[in-house]
Amino acid sequence: MAAAATFEFTRRLQLVSDRDVERLDDHFLAPARAFDASRLGDDLLFPLEMTWFHGEPIWHELSEAQRLMLNRLTFCQSYFSTAVAEAATNTLNFQAALQTFIREDPEVALYMAREVVEETTHIQSFLIVIRKVLAHYGLGLDDLRRANVSLSLSERYVQAHSLLGWLRGNLDYYYFTRFPLNVNQKTVERCTIDEPRMHPGVRSILKNHAIDEARHMQMSRATGKVALARLGLLKTPACVGFAHFAARLYIGRHAKDGALQRGTRTNTLALVGVPIERARQAYAAWRDRTNQPEDPPLVRAGRRYYLRQMNEYVDELDVAPRLRRYMQRVIADGYADVAADFARPERSLEFEDLTRS
Numbered sequence: 001m002a003a004a005a006t007f008e009f010t011r012r013l014q015l016v017s018d019r020d021v022e023r024l025d026d027h028f029l030a031p032a033r034a035f036d037a038s039r040l041g042d043d044l045l046f047p048l049e050m051t052w053f054h055g056e057p058i059w060h061e062l063s064e065a066q067r068l069m070l071n072r073l074t075f076c077q078s079y080f081s082t083a084v085a086e087a088a089t090n091t092l093n094f095q096a097a098l099q100t101f102i103r104e105d106p107e108v109a110l111y112m113a114r115e116v117v118e119e120t121t122h123i124q125s126f127l128i129v130i131r132k133v134l135a136h137y138g139l140g141l142d143d144l145r146r147a148n149v150s151l152s153l154s155e156r157y158v159q160a161h162s163l164l165g166w167l168r169g170n171l172d173y174y175y176f177t178r179f180p181l182n183v184n185q186k187t188v189e190r191c192t193i194d195e196p197r198m199h200p201g202v203r204s205i206l207k208n209h210a211i212d213e214a215r216h217m218q219m220s221r222a223t224g225k226v227a228l229a230r231l232g233l234l235k236t237p238a239c240v241g242f243a244h245f246a247a248r249l250y251i252g253r254h255a256k257d258g259a260l261q262r263g264t265r266t267n268t269l270a271l272v273g274v275p276i277e278r279a280r281q282a283y284a285a286w287r288d289r290t291n292q293p294e295d296p297p298l299v300r301a302g303r304r305y306y307l308r309q310m311n312e313y314v315d316e317l318d319v320a321p322r323l324r325r326y327m328q329r330v331i332a333d334g335y336a337d338v339a340a341d342f343a344r345p346e347r348s349l350e351f352e353d354l355t356r357s
């Protein structure tokens with residue numbers, strides 16, 4: 001049980017979770033049920049500057065009502081993707097819990113199972129809010145899903161890790177890849193909470209979510225390092241895989257975008273009323289930085305934040321210096337827009353500790 005002993009930290013995380021778990025309903029479902037989309041007024045649901053296509057020529061072609069709708073649909077897409085990704089991690093967490101119950105420390109397995117309970121409530125509350133926002137615009141979840149072609153990425157993520165987990169008998173590689181997902185989600189969520197025009201009810205749900213997720217992220221960070229040590233001969237390929245995976249996760253726009261993310265953003269612009277051809281053209285101009293070579297300050301700060309967190313995490317990994325440099329180079333390649341002048345003093349994101357509201 002030597003390896004299991006190194007997962008000791010889950011006991012501390014479990015104690016923190018124990019304090020909150022009985023209030024999941026108060027923290028998530030009650031405010032989601034109380035949310036009334038017909039009273040949104042001018043409130044936003046996503047950081048203004050992080051709204052897809054913000055500041056682009058197409059943004060200026062939209063009416064104020066359409067810009068608000070695009071902001072709220074960006075929230076719906078982002079949080080529906082988050083909900084689906086949380087369902088994906090639940091699948092893997094429980095698979096890992098199953099193996100851990102049988103072969104390792106059952107207390108660790110119980111903590112993984114606890115994360116599943118928390119994520120299930122998160123997913124439920126997001127869906128309640130998303131459905132209400134969509135209904136306000138005469139749309140349904142099917143319209144959102146049809147537009148969000150990138151959801152299948154979560155399915156592939158589960159399939160790939162399940163297969164590897166089955167072959168290896170554990171989900172160490174899955175645990176090694178969780179941290180970048182957490183950081184990506186955290187960056188957007190904390191900026192959403194800090195958005196001055198944010199709807200207060202949805203803000204409080206997201207604040208409670210960020211508190212749970214901060215603990216999930218501690219789990220990912222600590223588990224990732226233990227998992228890497230357990231990967232043995234697969235350590236180097238795992239690190240290469242990690243770097244490419246981390247380089248492809250992004251907020252805003254990304255030189256290494258994928259067809260599915262591209263489709264989702266284009267289709268969402270079309271839902272706002274932009275003809276699909278114009279939406280495709282607007283997407284290409286946005287991604288290629290034709291009109292705004294630099295991102296809006298908040299997006300740029302978010303991308304710098306993600307890159308900094310990845311660099312720090314890779315610095316902490318027990319790997320050879322050459323491999324470390326390779327990993328950081330691959331990630332920086334995906335983030336060339338902020339990596340080139342990374343040392344330049346610039347607005348960076350600083351997040352204070354959150355407390356329950």
Ligand SMILES: [Fe+2]
Nearest residue numbers: 086119122213
């Ligand atoms: Fe969550």
Ligand SMILES: [Fe+2]
Nearest residue numbers: 119212213216
């Ligand atoms: Fe989580």
